[in-house]
Amino acid sequence: TQLLEQSPQFLSIQEGENLTVYCNSSSVFSSLQWYRQEPGEGPVLLVTVVTGGEVKKLKRLTFQFGDARKDSSLHITAAQPGDTGLYLCAGGTSNTGKLIFGQGTTLQVKP
């Protein structure tokens, strides 16, 4: 069974602080996606990484895929209250459309 473990599960920080969310597995994934979900809404895709060691930046968000394609991290610089939400990592296996999600990290950024 493929599992993705996210850490931490909860994070409450002040505006302007930096943070990193981790997503780890013992399985290899063909791709790793990061989503953000707000209450009452579906997840919205932030980024997809497919190559081991790949780094992608999206404004203040930096995503990295591990060299062995088993883990990933999301780093947010100078967090803003608008970054508050549930962050989910999801691993893809081949081209099936089936994603394995982590349990999510709830981020709260206080003004």
Next chain:
Amino acid sequence: DAGVTQSPTHLIKTRGQQVTLRCSPKSGHDTVSWYQQALGQGPQFIFQYYEEEERQRGNFPDRFSGHQYPNYSSELNVNALLLGDSALYLCASSRYTGNEKLFFGSGTQLSVL
């Protein structure tokens, strides 16, 4: 361009009842996947439909069934509802070309009393 639409948005049922949830995929998409998201958890894959057939299935009992219509819209049916079926049910659409980029709807919040 309408995204993925789901109906209803909220639903309350009692144990033992049956429920049908509906999903219209994003324009240009031919594949629909259904996910169950319990409170405080990540979504779990239920099944995927393409060309009106179930192509893949997650670890869910036969009480969960689905259908896809020629216009690519889809339904999720759950029979003999249990309290543990209470969750947000998400529909996601994509193209069956190997692109794993999914677009999610806002979900149907099902409460089983």
